[in-house]
Amino acid sequence: MIVHSELYCGGQRTPDTPEIVARNRTASDTAFAWIDLHEPSDSELRQAQRLFGLHDLAVEDAQAPHQRPKIERYGDALAVVLCTLRYLDEVQEVRTGQVSVFVGHDYVVTVWSGDRGGGLRGEVHQ
Structure with missing residues (x-):
């Protein structure tokens, strides 16, 4: 699911749909897009790949x-895979997850699987 899609332009954050965020990031030299996905469907991930030109191998990962965990360079973009851990004291349990981070000069796409641990922006919103 798409958790967040935001465009940062001139220091201002404007939430919008992924298509609008991706399109508007090229409207200004200072624009920067961020799409945050949690366990996306294949079509949602392929949409992000199409909008930002993500490499096939990175999307497969x-x-x-x-x-x-790894860092791969694909042209002028980076793909980073990180493992996440969160200890839940109340049940004495460790939950694991994974985040893939795609970074280009004017975008970041984060793809979470498993436990987000609150993620970068808080809990997953439905």
Whole structure:
């Protein structure tokens, strides 16, 4: 699911749909887009790939849970896979997850699987 899609332009944040965010990021040299996905469907991830030109191999990594942490360069973009851990003291349990981060000069796309631990922007909103 798409958790957040926001455009930062001139220091101002404007939430909008992924298509509008992706299109408007090219309208200004200072615009920066961020799309945050949690366990996206194949079509949602392919939409992000199309909008931001994400590399096929990096998208495959984002779709496959339990990847090893790594950083890959694809042209002028980076793809980073990180493992997440969160300890829940009340039940004495560790929850795991994975986040794939795609970084270009004017965008970040984050793709979470498993436990977000609150994520970068708080809990997942339905």
